[in-house]
Amino acid sequence: MPSLGSDMEAGILVEWMKQQGEKVSRGDIIAVVETDKGAIEVEVFEDGTLAELLVQPGEKVPVGTPLARITGPKDTASTERRHASAPAPTPAVPMPTVSSVQGAEAAIQPPTVTTLAEGSRATPAARLLASERGIDLALVKGTGPDGSIVRRDIEEAAPRAATVPDLEPMRRAIAAAMSRAKRDIPHYYLGHSFDVSQAVQWLDAYNAAHPPQERLLLGALTLKAVALALKDFPEFNGFYGPDGFVPASAIHIGTAIAMRGGGLAAPAIHNTDTLTLAELMERLRDLIGRVRKGGFRSSEISDPTITVSSLGDRGVDMLLPIIYPPQVAIIGFGSVAPRAWAIEDAVAVRPVLTATLAADHRASDGHRGALLLRRIGGLLDTPEDL
Amino acid sequence: MNREDLRQMILEEISAIAPETDGVAVDDSEDLREALDLDSMDIFNLVVALSQRLGFDIPDADAPRLITLGGGVDYLAGRIAPR
Amino acid sequence: MTVMSYRDAVRGAIREAMQSDPRVFLMGEDVGHYGGCYAVSKGLLEEFGPERIRDTPLSESGFTGAGIGAAMGGLRPIVEIMTCNFSLLALDQIMNNAATIRHMSGGQFNVPVVIRMATGGGRQLGAQHSHSLEGWYAHIPGIRVLAPGTVADAGGMLAPALDDPDPVLIFENALLYNDTADVDWPASVDIDHAAVRREGTDISLITYGGSLGKTLAAADQLAAEGISAEVLDLRVLRPLDEDAILATVARTRRCVIVDEGWQSGSISAEIMARIIEKGFWYLDAPLARVCSKEVPIPYAHHLEEAALPSITGIVEACRAVLGR
Numbered sequence: 001m002p003s004l005g006s007d008m009e010a011g012i013l014v015e016w017m018k019q020q021g022e023k024v025s026r027g028d029i030i031a032v033v034e035t036d037k038g039a040i041e042v043e044v045f046e047d048g049t050l051a052e053l054l055v056q057p058g059e060k061v062p063v064g065t066p067l068a069r070i071t072g073p074k075d076t077a078s079t080e081r082r083h084a085s086a087p088a089p090t091p092a093v094p095m096p097t098v099s100s101v102q103g104a105e106a107a108i109q110p111p112t113v114t115t116l117a118e119g120s121r122a123t124p125a126a127r128l129l130a131s132e133r134g135i136d137l138a139l140v141k142g143t144g145p146d147g148s149i150v151r152r153d154i155e156e157a158a159p160r161a162a163t164v165p166d167l168e169p170m171r172r173a174i175a176a177a178m179s180r181a182k183r184d185i186p187h188y189y190l191g192h193s194f195d196v197s198q199a200v201q202w203l204d205a206y207n208a209a210h211p212p213q214e215r216l217l218l219g220a221l222t223l224k225a226v227a228l229a230l231k232d233f234p235e236f237n238g239f240y241g242p243d244g245f246v247p248a249s250a251i252h253i254g255t256a257i258a259m260r261g262g263g264l265a266a267p268a269i270h271n272t273d274t275l276t277l278a279e280l281m282e283r284l285r286d287l288i289g290r291v292r293k294g295g296f297r298s299s300e301i302s303d304p305t306i307t308v309s310s311l312g313d314r315g316v317d318m319l320l321p322i323i324y325p326p327q328v329a330i331i332g333f334g335s336v337a338p339r340a341w342a343i344e345d346a347v348a349v350r351p352v353l354t355a356t357l358a359a360d361h362r363a364s365d366g367h368r369g370a371l372l373l374r375r376i377g378g379l380l381d382t383p384e385d386l
Numbered sequence: 387m388n389r390e391d392l393r394q395m396i397l398e399e400i401s402a403i404a405p406e407t408d409g410v411a412v413d414d415s416e417d418l419r420e421a422l423d424l425d426s427m428d429i430f431n432l433v434v435a436l437s438q439r440l441g442f443d444i445p446d447a448d449a450p451r452l453i454t455l456g457g458g459v460d461y462l463a464g465r466i467a468p469r
Numbered sequence: 470m471t472v473m474s475y476r477d478a479v480r481g482a483i484r485e486a487m488q489s490d491p492r493v494f495l496m497g498e499d500v501g502h503y504g505g506c507y508a509v510s511k512g513l514l515e516e517f518g519p520e521r522i523r524d525t526p527l528s529e530s531g532f533t534g535a536g537i538g539a540a541m542g543g544l545r546p547i548v549e550i551m552t553c554n555f556s557l558l559a560l561d562q563i564m565n566n567a568a569t570i571r572h573m574s575g576g577q578f579n580v581p582v583v584i585r586m587a588t589g590g591g592r593q594l595g596a597q598h599s600h601s602l603e604g605w606y607a608h609i610p611g612i613r614v615l616a617p618g619t620v621a622d623a624g625g626m627l628a629p630a631l632d633d634p635d636p637v638l639i640f641e642n643a644l645l646y647n648d649t650a651d652v653d654w655p656a657s658v659d660i661d662h663a664a665v666r667r668e669g670t671d672i673s674l675i676t677y678g679g680s681l682g683k684t685l686a687a688a689d690q691l692a693a694e695g696i697s698a699e700v701l702d703l704r705v706l707r708p709l710d711e712d713a714i715l716a717t718v719a720r721t722r723r724c725v726i727v728d729e730g731w732q733s734g735s736i737s738a739e740i741m742a743r744i745i746e747k748g749f750w751y752l753d754a755p756l757a758r759v760c761s762k763e764v765p766i767p768y769a770h771h772l773e774e775a776a777l778p779s780i781t782g783i784v785e786a787c788r789a790v791l792g793r
Contacts, residue, residue, distance in 0.1 A: 144753075
């Protein structure tokens, strides 16, 4: 069971897309798993033969559990487990969830342990109850010996968290990731507005010259500008893990996509910097369609190296986004709107876009963040080079 | 093709793009982006779909006319009429 | 109901066993003419005669071995060893013979012997008479180890022990012999299960034998402080009633173990290990123990008192676990 996000602890195998004994090649979709983020297609990273299916449809298994055994072309046995060693972060404490305790047998199944602030303690009974009730231990004040969190603290915390179990799984996943981000990541925020008349004019001309299906949205331009800018700013593109910040070797921009009716996902567009605008537009269109139908792939959801969130369609000037851990930066774009814009001594009306950066101060500093935003603005000034 | 056909066609394409909006009542002057939570990608897809279905190119500059149902019907009716 | 002492209960149980089964006999140092070192067998020589109440030489290995042989030969011997300290002289017989013969003979020979011995300190009898070694014996597969902590158990455990086809060791804490209680007689008890002696909700106190009374007294004091303590009397040290241990810990989520043995490598250590293995997720506090200090039990009264588990020590351990 691949880790499809830092907060994922278990997944349900919904369906095998390949039969036992069938040949598989790298990139094939071999299974569908249900996670908090919805149904996700699991790709295979090896060529070989699907020698043995180890998990049956309907089974819920912890992250890291082998789903199948794949015999390689050179008869080297390998398993789906390798998925989990993709750049995706492994959960800090991968444990299966316990729904209820009935007698001694049930109790020996360990609970899902939510993060606990460093130096604080929680008893096993408190952890189990917190897991059952979906209470984040980091938000509970301990009243036991030496400030430890004991079971009663969870019982008393319960009324406040009573709404938690009613939330949709996706809402829970967002809550967990964003709580972790706000708790663990020292964010700093920068904003920069720029005149995008060059980009808008270029885009209008481009779209006028192309049939509908070949046209571009400004979102494709901003994504490409971010990707190109990141090449010189590696400290914003990667993961912050137990050993500190590790820059990613490629640029996979996660694109925040809102679900109609609530929730969002931010799957990656792989190697964003290497795609032409037309390719990028096609990927974006495909991805948005699939996300809203719940059909994105394991690699897309598990390995974005940075996220871009655009709320311009909703008419807001700017947003102050929250980093999706273990990433270290997120860039937000507001709407392009006509504004009074000073040019030398005169005021002109220009289409203006505000970009914001939220970045992890453990990995980078504001000075570099400012340069990154300026670079993005500069790249949008020469859209023909994107 | 009368106005009601065009109206029906627009609604069908929106429904294909955003199945969740099925059954939501929209009046002719409402901004579809607000009423149905459509974004620029949805409008893009609508322009592509209608262009293909009607067999003519809807210029990008005309896309804003499709953001209300009434405006869309007027626009498409106007484009078909000269033929 | 009959009011009787722990001593009377043991004696009554021996008498009834001897009356009902001619194969039963008692042997040990001073059990006959002297009436038993703790006066348990007083009057039995007169009633049953020297054939069945046999004084033995001061040779634990010799008479314990004779008891094992008699059991294999079809009798139902009750061997009394004056204190468990001296039983180490018979350890070879108990461990290498009594515990193993059924297994090494492929089930051809059972050893239905009962070996009673006094245990525990608190009587200013010095290190050679005051240790608690029942936890050691509980290490040995092939024997059953009983620790009656009440008058009813003292009177009731002998009969099922004699019925057991395998060796049974009964540890009688010498401080209990004068305890009295109003009991049903004849007492009828099992030798398989632990017993909850007091119900509670905040903390479990697990104990046995000579520490049971202290632990119940500590539970009274805790109740006065608003702490509801459950007291589990193990009764049987081998095989341990693991279900009862886990059940009480599941109820209270906190546990203090009271054991007059030394704590290193003790029965209390085994109980803790079982709780951690199978009841970890119940726990709402670290486990704690009250055991004898790790010294040979001193002779001097104040030092001996300081070395043995005390009511105050149990109460303090509970307060610490509860963070009060």
